[in-house]
Amino acid sequence: MEFYVEKSCGKARAGILKLPHGIVHTPVFMPVGTQASVKTLSSEELIDIGAEIILGNAYHIYLRPGTDVIKLAGSLHNFMNWNRNILTDSGGFQVFSLSELNKIKDDGVIFQSHIDGSYHHINPEKSIEIQYDIGADIIMCFDQCTPGDADRKETLNAIKRTEKWALQSKEALERLNKENNKKQSLFGIIQGGIYDDLRIKCTEKILNIGFDGYAIGGLSVGESKEDMYRITNLVSEHLPFDKPRYLMGVGVPEDILNAIEAGIDMFDCVFATRSARNGTAFTRYGKLNLRRSDLATQFEPIEKDCDCYACKNYTRAYIRHLFKAKEILALRLASIHNLRFLIKLTEMARKSIIEGKFQEFKNSFLSEYKIS
Numbered sequence: 369m370e371f372y373v374e375k376s377c378g379k380a381r382a383g384i385l386k387l388p389h390g391i392v393h394t395p396v397f398m399p400v401g402t403q404a405s406v407k408t409l410s411s412e413e414l415i416d417i418g419a420e421i422i423l424g425n426a427y428h429i430y431l432r433p434g435t436d437v438i439k440l441a442g443s444l445h446n447f448m449n450w451n452r453n454i455l456t457d458s459g460g461f462q463v464f465s466l467s468e469l470n471k472i473k474d475d476g477v478i479f480q481s482h483i484d485g486s487y488h489h490i491n492p493e494k495s496i497e498i499q500y501d502i503g504a505d506i507i508m509c510f511d512q513c514t515p516g517d518a519d520r521k522e523t524l525n526a527i528k529r530t531e532k533w534a535l536q537s538k539e540a541l542e543r544l545n546k547e548n549n550k551k552q553s554l555f556g557i558i559q560g561g562i563y564d565d566l567r568i569k570c571t572e573k574i575l576n577i578g579f580d581g582y583a584i585g586g587l588s589v590g591e592s593k594e595d596m597y598r599i600t601n602l603v604s605e606h607l608p609f610d611k612p613r614y615l616m617g618v619g620v621p622e623d624i625l626n627a628i629e630a631g632i633d634m635f636d637c638v639f640a641t642r643s644a645r646n647g648t649a650f651t652r653y654g655k656l657n658l659r660r661s662d663l664a665t666q667f668e669p670i671e672k673d674c675d676c677y678a679c680k681n682y683t684r685a686y687i688r689h690l691f692k693a694k695e696i697l698a699l700r701l702a703s704i705h706n707l708r709f710l711i712k713l714t715e716m717a718r719k720s721i722i723e724g725k726f727q728e729f730k731n732s733f734l735s736e737y738k739i740s
Contacts, residue, residue: 369505429498531573663688
């Protein structure tokens, strides 16, 4: 992996990330393909909307179809016919989101499959092995994510595990790279909840271990917007300039712009596709309910100047009809639009950084965008 900052505008950065499956231009939004698929969309459609990298989830892919199948296919890229880059989530977030099925210990997590009820044990070594077998271009360390309202004691215990597991993750990947004579990149994850001193403590520990890039985890998990923005700024200020910075699980337009302003390079979130499947489209004026009755005779695209396939070919009236008729095409068209909206947002942010006009771009966008 190679990364360099092409241009800065304040703290905002336009970068180039070179990976085995092509160049990624940052800031970048990564669509989430949890189960080796971005829900309702084909790989060809992802290319058409400008996706340069997507996210796959090690936990879900490990359970189904299983890493043995992925290895036989050659890689996750081959399996899903995706010839661009893939970043894999280690499964640490599932420790948080599926907490009723998990038991966390210092040596890893015992969890019960949500598919068949079988029990599994994942530790840093196992997580790295799964992601390595998947063939990810960027692998994430195994970590423990805490909820937004976690108390100080719970958060402190989580960062101790995160720090310990980060070192074990790095050692595991170094062994695999040496044994197989190939190099896959590894990002460290910084936890610490909403506690400034714990975030700084965790940042220092993760930096001392040393990684190819750094992620801020444990945000957008129930904390306030003010806390999210404060912690993002705080941690970003302590990260090395020459390494990519990834804010995990954030995909709301105003949150992306505020994080870019703080110096973040990479984003992912299921919010865009989940909102689409629930009948909500993103527009420059805010969210649009695609089931609204007044759309029934609006023969214009979701967004007039949008270059996505849905907006170039279909009207609000037709897409509303599809939702009311419960046609699968409704979910697909709305997902195409929402993902293109966020990818285009990061493309425009990048252009404004290169032109030295990011603040003007952000202010102009948010002056029209209705936050709900």
